[in-house]
Amino acid sequence: MKTLLLLIIFFTQTNFSQPNAVYICSSGTSKKYHYKQDCRGLKNCQYKLLKISLDKAVKEGKTLCKWEK
Ligand SMILES: [Zn+2]
Numbered sequence: 001m002k003t004l005l006l007l008i009i010f011f012t013q014t015n016f017s018q019p020n021a022v023y024i025c026s027s028g029t030s031k032k033y034h035y036k037q038d039c040r041g042l043k044n045c046q047y048k049l050l051k052i053s054l055d056k057a058v059k060e061g062k063t064l065c066k067w068e069k
Contacts, residue, residue: 020053020054020055021051021052021053021054022034022035022051022052022053022054022057023035023036023037023039023042023049023050023051023052024049024050024052024057024062025042025045025047025048025049025050026047026048026049026050027045027046027047030045030062031061031062031063032062032063032064032065032066033052033054033057033058033062033063033064033065034064034065034068035064035065035068036068037049037051039065039067039068040067041065041066041067041068042065
């Protein structure tokens, strides 16, 4: 029963989360995007974190954060 519940939670979260969503710091100067919201590269961000699509991040000239390569 517990396993079934976990499976339901897993699939529910998978369906609702965007697989290609990344996080950026909305400082305006940040050129990096991050897969993880709690990435160490985002710890210095004094601005709001934005969740955007990977496509949009790349189109804006952002590159993957050096901590996540
Ligand atoms: Zn990062």
